[in-house]
Amino acid sequence: MRFMVWLPLFGNALVAAGLPVLARRLPHRRGYAVLTAVGGVGAACWLWCLGLLAAVFADRIGYLTSRGGLAAAPAGLRAVPVILTAAAAAALLAAVVRLAVLGARHARELLRAERLCRLPVAGDVIDLPDAVPRACAVGGLTGGRIAISSGLRRCLSADEQAAVLAHERAHLAGGHHWYRMAAAWFGTVCPPLYRLPELIEQSCERAADEAAAAAIGDRRTLARALGKVALAVARAPRPAPVPEGGPAFLHGGVPERMAALLDGPPPPARAPRLLAAVGVAVVAAMTVAAVHASADCFALLRR
Amino acid sequence: MTGGPHRREAGQLENAVLAVLWEAAVALTPTQTQRGLHDQGFDLAYTSVATTLTRLHTKGLVERSPAGRTYAYTPSGRAAEEAAARMRSLLGSGQARAVVLSHFVDGLDPDDEATLLELLSRAGADPADLSDPAPPGSDAGSDTA
Secondary structure (H helix, E strand, O other), X not given: OOOOOOHHXXXXXXXXXXXXXXXXXXOOXXXXXXXXXXXXXXXXXXXXXXXXHHHHHHHHHHHHHOOOXXXXXXXXXXXXXXXXXXXXXXXXXXXXXXXXXXXXXXXXXXXXXXXXXXXXXXXXXXXXXXXXXXXXXXXXXXXXXXXXEHHHHHHOOHHHHHHHHHHHHHHHHHOHHHHHXXXXXXXXXXXXXXXXXXXXXXXXXXXXXXXXXXXXXXXXXXHHHHHHHHHXXXXXXXXXXXXXXXXXXXXXXXXXXXXXXXXXXXXXXXOOHHHHHHHHHHXXXXXXXXXXXXXXXXXXXXX | OOOOHHHHHHHHHHHHHHHHHHHOOOOEOHHHHHHHHHHOOOOOOHHHHHHHHHHHHHHXXXXXXXXXXXXXXXXXXXXXXXXXXXXXXXXXXXXXXXXXXXXXXXXXXXXXXXXXXXXXXXXXXXXXXXXXXXXXXXXXXXXXX
């Protein structure tokens, strides 16, 4: 208990450091799913261990009223400094509150997206009369829609538009918004994983790029469409309003995505063995430590 | 949006009728619409279909033209406009970006522009397309670059 309960918490720092490396090296096709899964284990271990510490804290507080005060608690409970357990309890409370707020927001967005998806409009493409060149996929509960602005149609040729549509359809087919949603939860629950949403988003964009390139059989057209849109957005007289707090604007990522498309199809990528082994080992160690700590903790609390 | 149970049922029927009209390349009479609905698993009386079409027309969601003793209906642009309006509100909603949206391009670091131009020329873009930063329709005389 004394050490084991901290392992998963520190393990998350390790996971956080390893995620960008993992994101770069994973095969693009399912990379985002693996990243999300690792983030999920990390966030679950984090929450669980905070919960254990909070339980110890609650138990220890119970001794306040006893004759000996806090010092009367059994040695097992006193193995963890009370201040740390209090901090853990506070962190747990904060995480749960933040998660609830985020979950409510996501639920609202999903409902609005679902209503949009159910509108009786022909096909899956919505034309936006909007000079800002933009295209996006809207994932709802049961389906999705794609929105394309007139500004985007104006600056792209017909086959480039088809490439954009293929890219957005790949997002919908892959259900990428679910992964991004999960990543947002994990990043919210577990502060060390705050970069996870951004990584998942980049990974999803790459996956959609590759899927679209395979679907239309032409990598250069998609690369050209990407470049033209990015350039048009950058040069727009009134840039699209950038929402506060969105990390996406900072990384951009367009040049990297274009370069990846122009450099030909990636080799049938397999995650390097060493990386995979290290990743699995860290995740397994965190899980085992969490389980071990809970066994200790339950034994302690049952007395 | 108001929405009672009654309204929702009517809305479903209207959506189904609109979907049939959208699928069709030509204007449809109520009888043809009824047949189209039947193909999609909706068995409805002629009068229900005709009533729904009239209601949609009153809402401005379909347009009609005389065809013999009845009307032939085509969807108007109104539904598409509503979709665009909802999309716009999703795009502009709240402080942070909506998680349900995947943007094609999120923006460009200003330092990346040179890299981008070089990549674009590698991608075979016509340089004439890229040299003009002014979008069509803007005042050509105000070029300060």
